[in-house]
Amino acid sequence: MSQLRRLFGFLRRYRGWLLLAALGVAVSAALGLVFPRIMGTLVDTALDDTDTASLDTIALVLLGVFFVQALFNYLRIYSLALVGEGVVADLRRAVFDRIVRLPVPFFDGRKTGEITSRLTSDVAVVQATVSTSVAQALFQGISMIGGIALLVLISPLLSLAVVVFLPVVIVGGAFFGRKLRRISTEFQDEVAKANAYADESIASIRVVKWFTAEKSAAGQYDRDIRSSYAIAIRRARWRAVFIPFITFVSFGTLALVLWVGGRQVLDGSLTAGDLVTFLLYTLIVAGAIGAFTGLYSQLQEALGASRRIFELLDEAPELAESDEPVVLADIEGSIRFEGVDFAYPGREVTVLRDIDFEVAPGEIVALVGPSGAGKSTLVQLIPRFYDPPVGRILIDDVDVREQSIESLRSAMAAVPQEVQLFSGTIAENLRIGEPDASDEELIAACEAANAHDFISGFPDGYATVVGERGIRLSGGQRQRVAIARALLADPSILILDEATSSLDAESEALVQAALERLMEGRTTVVIAHRLSTVRAADRLIVLAEGEVVEEGTHDELIAANGLYARLSERQLTA
Incomplete structure (x- = not known):
């Protein structure tokens, strides 16, 4: 029930509209209870009175009741729509805000x-509960x-016949509800698995087509969907038993009432009108109980979906x-590694030993190695992005673990080999780190890039749409957009991850010239596989099997005739 309390905690912001919706529900339900009494009076009047004036009056009263009920139904529906959609929008915002703040190891x-399934299918399940189930529960x-x-x-005598079947419904609801909740959780997990595979396949559609893997991709997705379908059928089977069981008990009770x-x-001892x-009234009570059984099964499904949503919200951000x-007001850009060992979380292999x-402010250091x-x-x-279990990393002589993550990263920019662009316009991609940058600053x-x-x-x-992952731009164009994006951020520390290793000669020349402008006056750590990329570096650090094996200038390392000299002979293509 803690999940339910947290879920309805999102309602606090909409208390005013919720009260209006509750008023609409209460009045509408109360007027619904007036209808049977008027009908009973109408029957007794028709049987005992030949004057149609009474019938006319009762019919007009009934029409008035329906009209007022319609007005309060409008209030109920509109208010609940505002509450339900608002709560779901807040929930989606909260989930996405937490997702983008989660640490990199979480995504690994x-x-x-x-x-993304948490934002789509799981929230959609919760939406149905928040938008309609609350009102239905109050109304019923x-x-x-x-x-x-x-x-x-x-x-009172006939009432006993109605009350007798209540324990049957409650016990049955509890039994079936537990089953439905467990099965619904399994179903959502399988749908998430299928969505994950579909997302990967669509994102890598060119790989699928290059290797003519359409059939195998469709087959894998078909298997995942069949698995979720089988669970959905199992859930439908339990529902198919549950609902008719409740219906049979309800109408059986109605038959008993008719007989007695x-x-x-x-x-x-009882009039025909009564x-x-x-x-x-028996139909109303039976309908309410039947509705509660349906609401209970919806609630169990929503609890299954909300469990996964709140698991995500409970993940520690960053x-x-x-x-x-520590918030450094003006980062100069010195970097120092001290006895750092590192292994990725969940893996036993040590990657760095x-x-x-140390990198001085404004120095260009190239990392080289197989x-x-x-x-x-x-x-x-x-x-x-990760914390080493052994050793420490210092920026401007302050341990990064002591610094504000936001201020630390805001002083850095990266230009990776595989540039990641969003599917919007070029201008939107350029402004990702500087939303308020003017058009003149973009240009x-x-x-410069x-x-x-x-x-x-x-x-x-600049309003050109680049397509998903920047697919409408060439590799060199994506690289230059990424360089311009980094220039716009004006970082103190620059990370270049194999930035020119996949470009043709002409594109590399343009990118290299842009990089030289970008590196001016900035501390730069560049990963390179090409000799042309590292020649401009002040110092080279050579890594092998996670250890620093050589350090010095290009000429010094060539003269040392070590690993770097061997890599240089092969044009650093390893």
């Missing part, structure tokens, strides 16, 4: 589709309690900061 062990609760009270007033009530009408009124994190080196040496891992420790950054000319050549210029 999870599929993208599984995470008033109808059931009011109906039972009026049943007792009309005929008919006898009372025949012996004169029997009709009692039957209508890595732990100190109680009073006893890393010790594939798998730990270069990319090392640079991910600088912005504190200046792009001119050798990107302005090709952007201006597009019909829509």
Whole structure:
């Protein structure tokens, strides 16, 4: 029930509208209870009075009741729509806000589709509960309690027949509800798995087509969907037993009321109008109980979905900061590694061992080494995407674990080999780190990055949509947009991760010229596989099997005739 309390905690912001909705529900339900009494009076009047004036009056009263009920139904529906949609929007915002603040290790062990499923299918299940189930529970609760009270007033003897089946419904609801909750959780997990595979396949559609893997991809998705379908059928089977069971008990009770009530009408202890009124109230109570069983099954499904949502919301955002994190007003850009060992969470293999080196402010340092040496891992420790279990990393002589993560990363920018662009416009991608940058600042950054000319050549210029992951731009164009994005951020520390290793000669020349402008006056750590990329570096650090094996300038390392000299002979293509 703690999940339910947390879920309805999102309602606090909409208390005013919720009160209006409750008023609409209460009045509408109360007027619904007036209808059977008027019908009973109408029957008795029709049987005992030949004057149609009374019938006319009762019919007009009935019409008035329906009209007022319609007005309060409008209030109920509109208010609940505002509350329900608002709560779901808040829930989606809260989930996404937590997702983007989660640390990098969280994403290493999870599929993208599984995470986005929390925002789509799970929230959709919760939406149905918040938007409609709350109102239905209140409406049916008033109808059931009011109906039972009026049943007792009309005929205590007949009321016993109605009350007898209540324990049967409650016990049955509890039993079936537990089953439905467990099965619904399984179903949502399978749907998340299928969504994750679909997301990966669509994102990598060119790989699928290059290897003619359409059939195998469709087959895998088909298997995942069949698995979720089988669980859905199992859930439908339990529902198919549950609902008819409740319906049978309800109508069986109605038959009992007709049998006992008919006898009372025949012996004169109950009027025909009272029997009709009692039957209508019995239908209202039975309908309310039947609705509660359906609401209970919906609630169990929502609890299954909300469990996964709240698991996500309960994840600790980012890595732990100190109680009073240091915010450096002006980062100069010195970097120091002191005895750093590192292994990825959940893996036993040590990726980095006893890393010790220092980078002075404004110095350009190139990391060189064979594939798998730990270069990319090392640079991910600088912005504190991970914390090393041994050793420490200092920026401007302050341990990164003592610094504010936001201020630390705001002083850095990266240009990776595989540039990641959003599917919006070029301008939107450029402003990702500087939302308030002016058009003039965008143009200046792009001119420095050798990107302005090709952007201006597009019909829509900076409003050109780049497509998902920037697919409408060439590799060199994406690189230059990324460089312009980094220039716009004006970082003190720059990370270049193999930034030119996948470009042709012409594109590399343009990118290299842009990088040289970007690196001016900034502390730069560059991962390189090409000799041309590292020649401009002030110092090279050579890694092998997670350890620093050489350090010095290009000429010094060539003269040393070590690993770097061998890699240089092969043009650093390893």
